[in-house]
Amino acid sequence: MVKSVAAPQAKGKSAEDKIFGANNRANALAEEIGVDKVINGTVGSILDEDGQLVMLKVVQDAYKALTPKEIVSYAPIQGYPDYLDAVIDQCFGQSRPDGYIRACATSGGSGVLHHVIHNYSEWGDDVLTSDYHWGAYGSMCHDNGRTLREFELIDPNGAFNFASFKDHVTDMVSKQYNTVIIINSPANNPTGFALTSQDWDNVLAFLKDVVKGKDKNIILVPDVAYLDYSGEKQECRKFFKKFGNLPDNILVIVAYTCSKGFTMYGQRMGAMICVTPNKDIADEFVAINQYTSRATWSNSNSAAMKAMVNICKDPAKVAELDAERAKYFNLIKERADIFMKEAQACGLKYLPYLSGFFITIPMTDSQKVCDAMEKENIFLVPLGKGIRLAVCSVSKKKITGLAAKLKKTVDAVGAKQ
Numbered sequence: 001m002v003k004s005v006a007a008p009q010a011k012g013k014s015a016e017d018k019i020f021g022a023n024n025r026a027n028a029l030a031e032e033i034g035v036d037k038v039i040n041g042t043v044g045s046i047l048d049e050d051g052q053l054v055m056l057k058v059v060q061d062a063y064k065a066l067t068p069k070e071i072v073s074y075a076p077i078q079g080y081p082d083y084l085d086a087v088i089d090q091c092f093g094q095s096r097p098d099g100y101i102r103a104c105a106t107s108g109g110s111g112v113l114h115h116v117i118h119n120y121s122e123w124g125d126d127v128l129t130s131d132y133h134w135g136a137y138g139s140m141c142h143d144n145g146r147t148l149r150e151f152e153l154i155d156p157n158g159a160f161n162f163a164s165f166k167d168h169v170t171d172m173v174s175k176q177y178n179t180v181i182i183i184n185s186p187a188n189n190p191t192g193f194a195l196t197s198q199d200w201d202n203v204l205a206f207l208k209d210v211v212k213g214k215d216k217n218i219i220l221v222p223d224v225a226y227l228d229y230s231g232e233k234q235e236c237r238k239f240f241k242k243f244g245n246l247p248d249n250i251l252v253i254v255a256y257t258c259s260k261g262f263t264m265y266g267q268r269m270g271a272m273i274c275v276t277p278n279k280d281i282a283d284e285f286v287a288i289n290q291y292t293s294r295a296t297w298s299n300s301n302s303a304a305m306k307a308m309v310n311i312c313k314d315p316a317k318v319a320e321l322d323a324e325r326a327k328y329f330n331l332i333k334e335r336a337d338i339f340m341k342e343a344q345a346c347g348l349k350y351l352p353y354l355s356g357f358f359i360t361i362p363m364t365d366s367q368k369v370c371d372a373m374e375k376e377n378i379f380l381v382p383l384g385k386g387i388r389l390a391v392c393s394v395s396k397k398k399i400t401g402l403a404a405k406l407k408k409t410v411d412a413v414g415a416k417q
């Protein structure tokens with residue numbers, strides 16, 4: 001028997017991460033036989049056409065200009081006030097919803113999700129998200145004694161599966177005081193799917209109704225990690241406006257991160273932003289989440305906040321930032337278009353992709369197919385119901401022909417789509 005000294009609730013936890021595992025194998029092989037001969041479709045960061053990790057130029061410049069004090073200071077636990085203003089502005093753009101809006105700095109978007117689960121659901125509760133979701137949600141729930149529950153994101157017609165969403169929420173509200181719902185849209189990881197404006201209207205009307213007159217709350221968490229690569233700047237933010245004027249018992253907490261939009265992945269900088277019509281709920285939001293920050297990582301990364309703020313307070317730099325983001329949004333779109341066009345031509349199915357870092361190819365036996373692809377030096381991520389391809393990181397040259405290879409492998413392995 002393996003010796004263990006972990007406390008009972010921690011026993012058996014292990015962080016076997018399929019994504020990092022496949023990425024490590026791809027890198028090791030590239031080192032051995034050359035980068036040109038390996039296709040690494042696992043990386044969830046933007047790589048340029050030469051396979052280099054992109055750090056936006058305007059962000060590089062902002063880092064180089066930081067003073068020692070800006071870099072090493074302890075920041076306030078809630079975050080610098082100018083950072084909090086900047087994240088609210090960057091997140092909502094011209095679609096700032098009405099109501100009390102407050103922000104707390106967090107360790108990336110992950111920090112937001114941790115705090116929401118920790119502070120707004122109870123031990124033993126279910127937390128709802130879609131069947132296609134970022135794997136870390138499950139770990140965060142499990143690590144906090146919660147269970148991640150899944151509704152079906154996409155119906156057989158390729159639209160948002162509102163019926164499945166309603167069924168799960170109705171059941172959860174009947175059983176729990178708070179129902180935490182994480183919706184990763186737009187640019188859903190791993191599908192690239194997004195709710196339409198009408199979907200959001202339906203969701204919000206239903207949520208209002210399901211808790212109306214009840215001592216029950218909905219905590220709605222739009223996870224917008226990939227927002228800045230999801231469309232035209234103001235257009236893709238319009239849905240935020242809908243979060244104004246909801247009742248007191250629907251609290252919206254937007255999970256915002258600088259990881260992708262500022263290419264600051266490893267800097268661990270994000271923010272949770274609440275929208276509520278009730279001042280007490282907004283004050284409580286700051287108090288409890290600030291407390292949890294103090295009780296976990298303490299204060300956030302000063303350098304990252306200051307680099308972000310120094311860009312955002314200068315309209316010329318914001319224009320540069322927007323232009324750089326638009327460039328990479330277009331590059332990712334070109335790659336995705338190549339893949340989708342070729343997939344259609346060879347009869348490979350993929351889930352409805354609108355924007356974002358990933359495309360999902362639904363199938364059975366995803367692990368077997370990924371294993372077979374690895375033999376051809378192509379590295380992809382197996383999911384429960386398909387395979388994830390990172391269009392953010394595979395060049396146009398390398399993505400060309402990939403759909404046909406995948407189709408061949410799916411057929412050879414006998415996987416069903």
Ligand SMILES: Cc1ncc(COP(=O)(O)O)c(C=O)c1O
Pocket residue numbers: 044107108109110111134184189223225257258259265269270
């Ligand atoms: C769906 C989703 N949400 C949130 C995040 C937040 O990441 P981070 O904690 O690095 O900001 C990620 C990153 O991969 C993600 O894919």
